Each structure stands twice: as structure tokens, then as C-alpha cells.
Amino acid sequence: MIDYMKKFSLKGKTSVVFGGAGLIGREITSALAQAGAKTLILDVKSSRGKETASELKGRGLDVGFTAFDVSKLKGIEAGLKRLWKDFSPIDIVVNSSYPRTADWGAKCGDVPLQSWRKNVDMQLNSAFAVSRAMAELMKENRVKGSIINIGSIYGIVGNDFTVYEGTKMTSPAAYSAIKAGITGLTRYMASYYGGDGIRFNILCPGGIFDKQNPGFVKNYSKRTPLKRMGRPDEVASAALFLASDASSYITGTAFMVDGGWTAV
Numbered sequence: 001m002i003d004y005m006k007k008f009s010l011k012g013k014t015s016v017v018f019g020g021a022g023l024i025g026r027e028i029t030s031a032l033a034q035a036g037a038k039t040l041i042l043d044v045k046s047s048r049g050k051e052t053a054s055e056l057k058g059r060g061l062d063v064g065f066t067a068f069d070v071s072k073l074k075g076i077e078a079g080l081k082r083l084w085k086d087f088s089p090i091d092i093v094v095n096s097s098y099p100r101t102a103d104w105g106a107k108c109g110d111v112p113l114q115s116w117r118k119n120v121d122m123q124l125n126s127a128f129a130v131s132r133a134m135a136e137l138m139k140e141n142r143v144k145g146s147i148i149n150i151g152s153i154y155g156i157v158g159n160d161f162t163v164y165e166g167t168k169m170t171s172p173a174a175y176s177a178i179k180a181g182i183t184g185l186t187r188y189m190a191s192y193y194g195g196d197g198i199r200f201n202i203l204c205p206g207g208i209f210d211k212q213n214p215g216f217v218k219n220y221s222k223r224t225p226l227k228r229m230g231r232p233d234e235v236a237s238a239a240l241f242l243a244s245d246a247s248s249y250i251t252g253t254a255f256m257v258d259g260g261w262t263a264v
């Protein structure tokens with residue numbers, strides 16, 4: 001009989017979570033560590049990263065923190081080679097980092113071109129640099145790993161701006177372009193590194209509740225088949241599945257965790 005629960009276990013595995021101190025990254029870190037993986041948070045925010053790691057350690061989980069800035073594109077390859085020396089082999093990589101410019105969230109008509117370009121650099125170009133560096137290190141060391149990028153419903157479908165009615169909120173054009181770009185990149189990488197046994201998937205959450213404007217929450221919930229926004233732990237459960245051997249034949253997929261948003 002196949003032991004299905006064992007497939008979900010990450011005992012003996014090592015994982016790194018870029019942006020592991022964030023809303024979603026923190027829960028993903030907790031899920032991977034609870035499943036048995038030695039887990040490292042890589043985040044630009046040292047105080048929050050250290051706090052998160054020590055809180056999870058206090059709950060008996062094997063979680064550490066190292067400062068890492070994905071927006072410094074030129075340093076990514078060398079930085080990750082150094083990391084690999086100290087922390088290898090790395091079996092699981094989740095990229096939940098979310099750098100953005102101060103004017104992120106401005107209306108489409110108001111966004112300066114240089115701001116658009118900077119966000120593409122920090123989010124899309126960093127996703128390429130991180131995933132290529134990690135995949136090459138896995139390949140070189142014959143690690144059949146799992147690499148998970150975090151996308152969004154807006155990398156898959158166009159925006160429904162009615163959910164912002166009555167609020168000052170919007171969704172940036174760059175967000176859609178970047179997330180669609182990372183979705184394409186993930187499929188490319190799945191195909192390119194598939195022969196090395198390295199799996200690449202993109203996890204695409206819908207809106208996650210984070211005390212947003214009540215009008216937006218109401219509009220968003222009404223538009224969603226499950227009639228509510230998502231929770232970080234619901235994204236983390238899916239990340240655990242994609243990280244584990246339970247998803248051993250799944251690669252190149254855009255895995256929706258969206259309460260049905262993209263189904264209608």
C-alpha cells in the first residue's frame with residue numbers, strides 16, 4: 001500500500017522562502033517547516049525576518065533567517081552560490097518576495113515609465129535571476145527539486161475593476177504584465193529543466209484578506225464563487241502540496257488558489 005501521508009512529508013528536505021517574512025511567505029514558511037523541512041527565510045526586511053524565524057523556532061520548527069535582497073539583480077547569482085555552500089542541498093524554493101516602488105498602486109494613466117521599468121526589474125527580472133540560479137545549482141548537484149513562483153489571478157485573466165468601485169484602490173498594469181510574465185517564465189523553466197527532474201510551478205492566489213477597505217472586500221467577495229477572500233494558510237497548503245512528492249508528476253502548472261475567481 002502506498003503511504004500517502006508520507007508523500008506530503010518534507011522530512012530530510014531543505015527549503016528556502018524568498019519573502020518569507022511577508023503575509024503569504026510567513027505561512028508558507030510555517031507549512032514547509034511543519035512538514036519537516038529545514039527552512040530558511042530570505043527577506044530584505046531583517047527585523048521582521050528575524051522575528052518571524054524566532055517565533056516559528058519557538059514553536060519547535062527548524063526555521064532560520066538570512067537577509068537577501070532580490071532587487072539587487074547583479075548580486076543574485078553570486079549570493080545564491082554562497083547560500084548553497086552554507087545551506088545545501090536545497091530541495092525546495094518558494095519565491096514569495098514582493099518588492100515594489102513607492103508609487104505602486106497608482107492609476108494606470110499616472111504611472112511614469114521609469115516606475116513601470118523598475119517594478120519589472122524588481123519583480124519579473126528578479127524572478128528569472130532567482131529561479132535560474134536555483135535551478136542551475138540543483139542541476140549541478142543533481143537535486144530533483146521543486147521551485148514555486150507566486151503569481152496571481154491577474155497573471156491569468158484580465159482585471160475586473162468593478163471590485164474597486166467606491167474605493168481609491170486599483171491594481172497596477174505592471175502587476176498584470178509581471179505576473180503573466182512570471183507565468184510564462186515558469187512554464188519555460190518547467191520545460192527546460194524537466195529532464196533534470198526539477199519541477200517548476202506557479203501558485204496563483206486570488207485576493208487575500210488583509211483588512212482592506214470594507215467596500216472592496218464586499219465587492220470582491222460578491223464576485224468570487226466562494227463568496228469570500230482567501231487566507232494566507234490556504235495558499236500555504238497549496239505550496240506544501242507543490243513542494244512535496246505528493247505533486248511529483250506536476251510541473252509547469254498555474255495552480256489557482258482563488259475561490260473560483262478564474263472559473264467564471
Ligand SMILES: NC(=O)c1ccc[n+]([C@@H]2O[C@H](COP(=O)([O-])OP(=O)(O)OC[C@H]3O[C@@H](n4cnc5c(N)ncnc54)[C@H](O)[C@@H]3O)[C@@H](O)[C@H]2O)c1
Pocket residue numbers: 018019020021022023024025042043044045068069070071072096097098099100150151152153204205206207208209
Ligand atoms: N496578498 C494578496 O492578496 C496576494 C494575492 C495574489 C498574489 N499575491 C502575491 O503573493 C506574493 C506575496 O505577497 P504578500 O501579500 O505576502 O506581500 P507582502 O508584502 O506581505 O510580503 C512580501 C515580502 O517580500 C519581502 N521583500 C520585499 N522586497 C524584497 C526584496 N527586494 N528582496 C527580498 N524580499 C523582499 C518583504 O519584506 C515581505 O516580507 C506576491 O508575489 C504577491 O503578488 C498576493
